[in-house]
Amino acid sequence: MYKVLVSDNIAQKGIEVLENAGMKVDFNPNLNREEFLEIIADYDGIIVRSMTKLDKEALTKAKKLKVIGRAGTGYDNIDLEEATKNGIFVFNTPTGNTISAVEHTLGMMLSLSRNISQANQALHNDIWDRKKYMGVEIKGKTLGIIGLGRIGSRVAKRAQSFGMKVIANDPYLSPKKAEKINVPLLPFKEVLKKSDYVTLHTPLTDETYHILSHKEFAIMKPGARVINCARGQNVDTKALAEALEKNKIAGAAIDVHEEEPVKASNNPLLKFEDSVIMTCHLGGTTTEAMDNVSITAAEEVISVLKNNLPESPLNIPAMDPQDFNQAKPYINLITKLGNFVAKWKGHERIEAVEIEYGGEVNQYNLKPMTLSLVKSILEPNLDDRINLVNAMHVAKEREISIKESQIQNEGELKNIIKINLKTEMNEYSLAGTYLPIGFRLIEINGLRIDLDLSGEFIIVSYQDKPGVIGKIGSTLGEANINIANMQVGRKKIGGNAIMMMQIDSKPSKDIMEKIKTHLDELDTKVKDLSYLEI
Numbered sequence: 187m188y189k190v191l192v193s194d195n196i197a198q199k200g201i202e203v204l205e206n207a208g209m210k211v212d213f214n215p216n217l218n219r220e221e222f223l224e225i226i227a228d229y230d231g232i233i234v235r236s237m238t239k240l241d242k243e244a245l246t247k248a249k250k251l252k253v254i255g256r257a258g259t260g261y262d263n264i265d266l267e268e269a270t271k272n273g274i275f276v277f278n279t280p281t282g283n284t285i286s287a288v289e290h291t292l293g294m295m296l297s298l299s300r301n302i303s304q305a306n307q308a309l310h311n312d313i314w315d316r317k318k319y320m321g322v323e324i325k326g327k328t329l330g331i332i333g334l335g336r337i338g339s340r341v342a343k344r345a346q347s348f349g350m351k352v353i354a355n356d357p358y359l360s361p362k363k364a365e366k367i368n369v370p371l372l373p374f375k376e377v378l379k380k381s382d383y384v385t386l387h388t389p390l391t392d393e394t395y396h397i398l399s400h401k402e403f404a405i406m407k408p409g410a411r412v413i414n415c416a417r418g419q420n421v422d423t424k425a426l427a428e429a430l431e432k433n434k435i436a437g438a439a440i441d442v443h444e445e446e447p448v449k450a451s452n453n454p455l456l457k458f459e460d461s462v463i464m465t466c467h468l469g470g471t472t473t474e475a476m477d478n479v480s481i482t483a484a485e486e487v488i489s490v491l492k493n494n495l496p497e498s499p500l501n502i503p504a505m506d507p508q509d510f511n512q513a514k515p516y517i518n519l520i521t522k523l524g525n526f527v528a529k530w531k532g533h534e535r536i537e538a539v540e541i542e543y544g545g546e547v548n549q550y551n552l553k554p555m556t557l558s559l560v561k562s563i564l565e566p567n568l569d570d571r572i573n574l575v576n577a578m579h580v581a582k583e584r585e586i587s588i589k590e591s592q593i594q595n596e597g598e599l600k601n602i603i604k605i606n607l608k609t610e611m612n613e614y615s616l617a618g619t620y621l622p623i624g625f626r627l628i629e630i631n632g633l634r635i636d637l638d639l640s641g642e643f644i645i646v647s648y649q650d651k652p653g654v655i656g657k658i659g660s661t662l663g664e665a666n667i668n669i670a671n672m673q674v675g676r677k678k679i680g681g682n683a684i685m686m687m688q689i690d691s692k693p694s695k696d697i698m699e700k701i702k703t704h705l706d707e708l709d710t711k712v713k714d715l716s717y718l719e720i
């Protein structure tokens with residue numbers, strides 16, 4: 187039975203989904219760091235929100251962990267690189283709280299403009315002051331959005347309906363997408379200079395850390411207002427406090443903070459009672475969003491523990507589920523080719539792998555195919571935990587070069603995948619194709635063949651000479667092993683030849699030895715004699 191730790195508060199519905207699937211769930215959102223580090227080694231899966239830090243220290247202890255589910259969007263609390271090295275799948279649930287974050291942003295902007303929060307606070311303290319809490323309209327004002335993704339674009343739409351002029355900066359968004367929602371994309375500084383309100387909707391990255399600091403506040407319009415419902419570290423809190431102090435910035439609405447939880451001792455914004463409104467990271471905290479993200483996270487954890495790929499993976503290439511289903515035959519084909527070549531090369535150390543994709547296969551994301559190949563060729567020789575997440579990392583660590591390229595389609599085949607594998611001693615090449623009738627092996631060491639890519643095989647590389655086929659055939663016949671299919675190829679008489687036999691049962695070690703002795707007697711310079719089962 188898999189054990190799943192839920193170490194942040196998520197909706198009960200997600201926990202029920204896990205339990206109904208037979209998981210042992212420990213819902214424990216109140217662990218301190220020491221307690222957390224002590225128990226993390228026990229779990230196969232974990233669901234977190236933004237409070238649990240899954241850093242290197244935690245992930246090093248998480249020896250059994252197979253999957254991390256982020257019930258929410260931002261994943262800056264998770265060390266993706268370390269998780270990847272350790273072969274742990276990481277996913278988030280990025281659409282479940284989008285609307286909640288959008289509505290919170292709008293609420294913050296309106297509240298900031300109309301002093302709703304401050305006036306409410308005053309009334310609760312028995313103060314009636316209509317003059318002090320006079321506000322400003324947002325209609326006709328310019329809203330500058332930094333990060334026009336899921337949340338930013340929806341904030342734009344709602345702000346436009348309030349009559350705001352919306353501009354944005356997002357270097358990674360296609361201008362076409364921005365055009366579609368009628369939002370001009372401008373350089374970052376220009377957005378800052380032109381906006382009455384600046385709202386942040388970027389993830390926390392090295393680039394967006396303190397994206398608003400002294401320099402940026404200095405070029406902003408005097409009297410502008412700032413809204414941050416993205417990540418606390420996106421804003422240099424001290425620089426914001428200074429800009430507020432100097433009245434350069436008229437106000438700020440802050441949902442996320444450099445240090446959470448906020449305390450009087452760690453946040454200089456708390457003293458700006460009249461111009462700063464703050465919430466305790468509530469952007470994604472609505473009944474609807476909490477249900478969405480907890481149910482999705484639970485379903486995905488179950489799915490990954492059942493060996494499926496997550497729908498919103500953060501450390502393997504994402505693939506649209508429909509695309510994935512269509513590409514699945516090619517993923518299966520390359521896995522079979524990988525199993526084949528891995529068994530064929532035996533214990534030889536791999537130095538390089540080249541993959542050539544031809545034909546229809548190129549319509550799909552090739553990364554999951556390449557990952558599947560790397561996993562399948564490394565799997566038999568490694569005790570390490572290897573999966574799609576860490577396959578590339580393991581290959582790099584072992585200094586195996588992986589190259590993929592796209593080639594022109596050959597002949598009548600609609601699709602082809604070719605693999606060239608170089609070991610310290612030999613080179614192996616093979617190609618396969620997917621046909622509605624199944625997977626076919628169509629080339630081996632440069633020789634054209636046509637065999638079903640499953641079953642039991644004997645491969646012999648030797649120097650062409652009369653008598654070889656007869657000797658092998660009779661040895662197998664004596665051992666009562668039926669030859670289902672056989673193909674022989676050579677480039678010239680007496681040159682290098684290869685024989686592929688598909689047989690109906692496994693030859694014993696003795697039989698393989700006998701074949702080897704017979705071939706030696708014929709002096710056929712056997713380069714390779716292998717039995718493989720695919």
Ligand SMILES: NC(=O)C1=CN([C@@H]2O[C@H](COP(=O)(O)OP(=O)(O)OC[C@H]3O[C@@H](n4cnc5c(N)ncnc54)[C@H](O)[C@@H]3O)[C@@H](O)[C@H]2O)C=CC1
Pocket residue numbers: 259260261280283284287332333334335336337338355356357358359387388389390391393394415416417441442467468469470471
């Ligand atoms: N306050 C809260 O409770 C919540 C906060 N969030 C935060 O909001 C962030 C955004 O969420 P989504 O819109 O769903 O993500 P998204 O990935 O759809 O959008 C982010 C956008 O930021 C852009 N971007 C990245 N680096 C940039 C840069 N240097 N300058 C300008 N734009 C840049 C990206 O191109 C992308 O279009 C999340 O990463 C999370 O940190 C999300 C949900 C709730």
Ligand SMILES: O=C(O)C(=O)COP(=O)(O)O
Pocket residue numbers: 235236237257258259260261283467469470471
């Ligand atoms: O989804 C996000 O990125 C959020 O910031 C929401 O965080 P939370 O899950 O509420 O701790």
